[in-house]
Every structure is written in structure tokens, then in C-alpha cells.
Amino acid sequence: MKKLFFILAMVAFGAAAATAQVVQTPVMGKTGIRLYDKRVPRTEIILPQVKGYNIYKGDFHVHTIYSDGEVTPRERMREAWYDGLDVIAITDHLEIRTYEKFMLKALQPYSKDGKPFVYANAGAGNKKDKKAPMLSNLNAGYEEALSYIEKEEIPILAIRGTEIWRRPNIVGEYNALFLKDINAICHEDLFESFRRVKEQGGIIIHNHPGWRRPTMDKSEEQVRIYGEGWVDGIEVANGTTLYPKMVDRCVDEKLFISASTDVHRPSSQVWSRDCGIFRTMTFILAKECTEKAIKEALLKRRTIGYSANNLIGEEVWLKEFINEAVDCKVIAVNEKKGHRGFQLTNTCSIPFILRRGKLVYVLNPFQSLHINISRDKNTGEFYKPEFTVDNMWTVGDKHPKIHIAIDK
Numbered sequence: 001m002k003k004l005f006f007i008l009a010m011v012a013f014g015a016a017a018a019t020a021q022v023v024q025t026p027v028m029g030k031t032g033i034r035l036y037d038k039r040v041p042r043t044e045i046i047l048p049q050v051k052g053y054n055i056y057k058g059d060f061h062v063h064t065i066y067s068d069g070e071v072t073p074r075e076r077m078r079e080a081w082y083d084g085l086d087v088i089a090i091t092d093h094l095e096i097r098t099y100e101k102f103m104l105k106a107l108q109p110y111s112k113d114g115k116p117f118v119y120a121n122a123g124a125g126n127k128k129d130k131k132a133p134m135l136s137n138l139n140a141g142y143e144e145a146l147s148y149i150e151k152e153e154i155p156i157l158a159i160r161g162t163e164i165w166r167r168p169n170i171v172g173e174y175n176a177l178f179l180k181d182i183n184a185i186c187h188e189d190l191f192e193s194f195r196r197v198k199e200q201g202g203i204i205i206h207n208h209p210g211w212r213r214p215t216m217d218k219s220e221e222q223v224r225i226y227g228e229g230w231v232d233g234i235e236v237a238n239g240t241t242l243y244p245k246m247v248d249r250c251v252d253e254k255l256f257i258s259a260s261t262d263v264h265r266p267s268s269q270v271w272s273r274d275c276g277i278f279r280t281m282t283f284i285l286a287k288e289c290t291e292k293a294i295k296e297a298l299l300k301r302r303t304i305g306y307s308a309n310n311l312i313g314e315e316v317w318l319k320e321f322i323n324e325a326v327d328c329k330v331i332a333v334n335e336k337k338g339h340r341g342f343q344l345t346n347t348c349s350i351p352f353i354l355r356r357g358k359l360v361y362v363l364n365p366f367q368s369l370h371i372n373i374s375r376d377k378n379t380g381e382f383y384k385p386e387f388t389v390d391n392m393w394t395v396g397d398k399h400p401k402i403h404i405a406i407d408k
Contacts, residue, residue, distance in 0.1 A: 045084040045278060046349045046365075048324035050317070053285035053302065056294065058087035060159070060205060060282060061175055061235065061260030065099045066141040067092035067163075069264045073141045074148035079267045081154045083279050086289050089159035090141050091175045094186065094193070096165060097136070138162060138182035157289050166190045169212040171221045174231070175205040178295055190221070194230045203298060205258050206231050208238035209246055216245055226253065233258045233298060237307035239270075239280055244397035247312060251395050256298050257313050258282050259305030278349075280307045285317070309351055312393045315400045322352060322392075322402055326363065328385055329407045331370070339372040340382050344404070354387035355399075361387075 047055040062076055063069030071079075073090055080088040142160045149156055161177040162185070176185065176197040185196040197204060210216050218226060225231060236246040237259035250257050261280045263270060271279035285302035286293040297303065304321060305312035311321065325348040332341035344361075345368040346352060352363045356373075363369050375382045386403045394400045 040082050042082055043084040043278070044349075046347070047283065048321065048348055050285055050320045050324050053287060053297075054289075056086040056284045056286055056289050057084060057306075058089075058282045058284050058294070059085055059260050059263075059279065060087075060089045060161070060177060060258055061091050061163070061207060061238070061262045062088060063092055063163075063262070063264050064090060064141050065103075066138075067096055068098035071266055073145035075266070077145050077149050077154060077156060077158065078152075081156050083267055083271065085156065085279075085281060087157045087159065087284065087294055089161040089175070089177050090145055091161040091163045091177075092138070092141050094138070094162045094164050094182070138186070142182070157291065157294065159291065159294075163207065164190070164193055167221075169214075170219050171225075172209060172213070172219075173207040173211075174225075175207055175235075176202050177205065178202045178291065191224070191228075194225065194228070198230060203232040203295065204230050205233045205235055207235045207260075208241065208243075208262065209234060210241070210243050211238070216243065231255060233303075235260055236312050237280055237305045237310075238262050240308050242307060242310070242312065242393065244393060247314075247393065247397075248395050250301075251314060254301065256301040256303045257305050258298075258303065259307050259312060277308045278306070280305075282306070283311075283321075306350070310391050310393060311350065315394045318389070318392050318394060318400055319402050322389060323405050325350070326352065326404055327407050328404045334372075339374045342371050342373060342385050342406075344369045344371060344385070351391070353390040355390050356387055360390070 045057055047057075049055070059080065064071060064073045064076055066073065069076075069092070076088065076090060139160070142158065145158050148154075149158060159177050160179045160182065161175055162179065162182045164174045164176060171190065174194075178200075179185065179197065179202045180200045185193050185200070187193045187196065194204065233256035234243075234246045234250050235258045236243050236250065239262055247257065249255065259280050259282050261267065261270070263279070267279055271277070283304040283306055284294055284297045285304075286297035301314070302317065303313065304317055311318060325346060327345040327347060329343055330340055331343045334341070344354075344363055346363045346365055349365045351365055354361045354363055361369055361371060371385070373383050373385060384403055385406065386401060388399050388401045390399050392400055392402075
């Protein structure tokens, strides 16, 4: 009996001690790594210098909740930085604000009479009163973005812009960039809006020229828009949609080539870091990442479009780009077999698909290839390292044939 009592007493003592130990164990802090950190690692996109210019990555077509996007301007800035961009333009619609009704419903208790605020669509006018005042501040999205990047010290250049939408199936849509005051360009007459953009020193990009249109030929309105010299560039790639004919138009009419996401949802839902491609963007060849330098580069047509690991541009810039990105050197000469061995090393984040006749080589980022190139049987001279680059697009809906210079 005494033995049983002793055992029960010891069990009770052990339980009490365990309980006391659990209660008295101090909280030392969180375990493991932080699962949430606003400073997510940035995706670095390594690109070469070309002809003394740095290459900056820009997206000139994005939307926020201030029109028909699904995220805030500050989140667009954070996304842009994490996605590897250097420049971004918020281009909410001048005429469309899908989320307005939700915002006004939330703000209703703050209006004097408890009713939604009077509001007029830019360029379209209020349905009841076409002269109704414009009460929305269309600069608010840009100002919010600017305030955020200054507060968080994110080194990204934000451009003030807007998207002008009038009958997209006929006239098309256009982004106005480098504006001083978005409110001031609002007008029912589309052409007057364009004139006001130019008065502010802004530039205009013709967006997704094939969207909602049976043909990409110029309509009557477009003939006037282009004829007045209002258009400075064309979006030859929108998301993963490419408009090859627009490359020809850019070259013929001396307009710069642009490629943008036109993103409405969170960018991570569209462009995953794990899928092997970056978000659509424009490569801008400029001396520095300032508004003045970026604008100068666009107007001088020093741009290359990037979409899903395809590069779209004028052949002169595509040739310069690949020759700066790829190191090419002779590593062997086999006189008996009649060929030279080349080592091609890709020093940038963009892959190149190289084709010689029926042979196709994929030169991935930061990797090297060993390629043998034979000699001409008639002349006895070795062929040069010349390839058709299948993921480059230029005039005539063609892939350029590029001679890669041998590293001295």
C-alpha cells in the first residue's frame, strides 16, 4: 500500500512539475525566419551597356484601383521594384474608373447630404449634365505612388501618365506620358486632349493597335492623329501579344518601339518568377535614369521591346545588344576536320535562340556553348559566327541574321 502511494505521489509530483515548467517557460520570440517581410528580394535583370548607354527597364502601361486595376498605386511601385524595373508609368484611364462606385459607396457617409458625390467622366461628360464639373483629382494616383517611393526610399522613377480611351475599335487607345497635370488635358474633344498633352511637353504612345479592331490600318481619326505628329511611339507588344506590322510602322514613321504589360491584376498573378520569363517591358538606352534622360531616349528611338524572352526592335539596336551581351572567342582550330571551335558566353539575363541552317542552339543566361563552324569548301576560308536569332523580331516580321563579333 505504501509502495502504491509512493508511486502515485511521484506521478503527481512529476505532472505538477511538468505543468509548472510549461507555465514558467519564457516566450523567447518567433521561431525560424520571418514569413512576412515587405522587403522581398528584387529580381535583378542583368543587361549589357550598349554604345555607352545603360539599359533601363521600363513599363509604360499599368493600371490601379483609380481606374480599372485591382491594386493600389503604392503596390504598383513595390511590384515594379521587385520585378526588376527601373521606370514605371501609372496610366489609369482618363475616362474610366470602374472602382468609383465602390469608393463612393465607402465615402457616402462623409458627403454633406449623405449621397454620392457629383461626378463627370473626363471627355464624356455626366449623363444628366454634360457640363458637370470634374471633381476627381486624376493626379492622385501618381502623387500617391511618388509619396510611397520617397517614403520607402525605393530607387525607381515614376512617370505621370494616363490612358486616353475613345472608341477603341475605331480610334484606338493612347498613353500620354511625362504630363504636368492630368486634369488639365481632360476634354470632350479627343483632338483637343492630344493638343493639351503636347502643350505640357508630353509624349504619346499608341497602345495595343490591334485590340478590338478588325484591321490595324489607320482609320480616318488615326490618319489625323498621326498626321498632326501627335504620336511618338507604338506599343508593339502588349503583354504577350505581338504586333509585327507595327515594327514596320515605327521604322517608316520614325516612332519609338514600346512594350508594356497593361497589367490590371497583381503582377505576380501574371508574371511568375519561376516561369523563366520576366514581365513585358521596354529596354531604354539612356545615360541615366532621370525623367529628362528617359524622355530623350524615347524620342531618339533608343528602345527595344521585351516580351516573353523575345526582343523586338530596329535591327541596328538588336545587333548592338547581342554583340555586347555575348562573348565570342575561338577556342580550337581543327585543320584536319576543317572547322573552328567557338565558345559563346551569354553575360546577360536574356536567352538567345541561335540558328544556323537546320541547327538550333539555345544560349541560356550566364551559360556558354561550344559550337563548331566549318570552312567554305570553295574558298577554304572559315565561315564567320553568324546566326539567325529566332527570338528577335525586326522589320518585315523577320528574325535578324547577326554576325557575332569575335572577342579580340
